[in-house]
Amino acid sequence: MSKKIFLIAGTQDGRKLAELLSGKNFDVTASVVSDYGRKLLETCAGVKINDRPLDRDDLEKILRAEGFSCLVDASHPYAKNISANAIAAANSAQVLYVRYERAEVVSFAYEKIFHIDSYEEAALKARELGKNIYLTTGSRSLKVFVDRLRDCNLTVRLLPTSEVLRHCEELGLTPKQIVAMQGPFTTALNVELFRHASAEVIVTKDGGQIGGADTKLEAAKLLGLPVVMINRPKISYPNLATSFDDVLRLMEGTL
Numbered sequence: 001m002s003k004k005i006f007l008i009a010g011t012q013d014g015r016k017l018a019e020l021l022s023g024k025n026f027d028v029t030a031s032v033v034s035d036y037g038r039k040l041l042e043t044c045a046g047v048k049i050n051d052r053p054l055d056r057d058d059l060e061k062i063l064r065a066e067g068f069s070c071l072v073d074a075s076h077p078y079a080k081n082i083s084a085n086a087i088a089a090a091n092s093a094q095v096l097y098v099r100y101e102r103a104e105v106v107s108f109a110y111e112k113i114f115h116i117d118s119y120e121e122a123a124l125k126a127r128e129l130g131k132n133i134y135l136t137t138g139s140r141s142l143k144v145f146v147d148r149l150r151d152c153n154l155t156v157r158l159l160p161t162s163e164v165l166r167h168c169e170e171l172g173l174t175p176k177q178i179v180a181m182q183g184p185f186t187t188a189l190n191v192e193l194f195r196h197a198s199a200e201v202i203v204t205k206d207g208g209q210i211g212g213a214d215t216k217l218e219a220a221k222l223l224g225l226p227v228v229m230i231n232r233p234k235i236s237y238p239n240l241a242t243s244f245d246d247v248l249r250l251m252e253g254t255l
Contacts, residue, residue: 010082
């Protein structure tokens with residue numbers, strides 16, 4: 001009987017990990033919180049899907065009731081609350097917790113990168129650096145920037161889903177302010193998009209190479225634009241893996 005794995009798959013690499021584990025004959029249930037995420041996972045052969053939002057208690061109940069052997073947390077590097085709930089639920093259910101997190105962008109030589117620890121601080125720093133602000137931090141933190149940058153010209157780059165666009169509309173953003181595109185983006189395309197928006201400062205997160213952080217930094221450097229980089233949250237993860245091979249090694253001997 002194959003071992004049961006509960007995978008929090010909120011990223012592109014999380015979906016690839018679900019496919020890998022299923023291909024190695026693990027019984028994989030992957031959890032997502034959006035219709036778009038579900039549709040992408042439906043292409044993964046043999047992977048069961050949970051699309052019901054789960055708080056800490058819900059997650060613990062599922063881990064216990066359905067006999068999971070391991071929880072693999074492949075949520076987004078900035079999904080701090082999801083990871084905290086996953087760690088606590090796995091610990092209470094006495095299930096192995098393995099964190100998969102994409103590697104950060106290696107040290108990038110550019111003196112105009114400003115590392116900031118919170119979205120609120122990032123908004124204030126961006127206003128100091130320029131009036132035309134190009135935001136690539138996703139939709140979940142969007143309200144923080146809209147509220148604090150009403151006196152600036154804000155351009156936001158987001159996934160082109162109806163849910164995200166509706167959220168932009170609710171916040172009062174106009175079509176001119178919205179770049180609805182799915183990455184990855186090349187350095188050349190980033191350069192053209194930044195130029196088209198007359199960007200004076202770029203605000204981003206360290207999503208690693210798969211999240212396109214490297215090409216955004218390269219484009220900003222070519223244009224001489226300052227970058228406000230929001231640091232990843234500081235979490236003490238048990239069993240941290242930065243590659244799929246690491247995930248498998250951490251699972252070996254325990255499952």
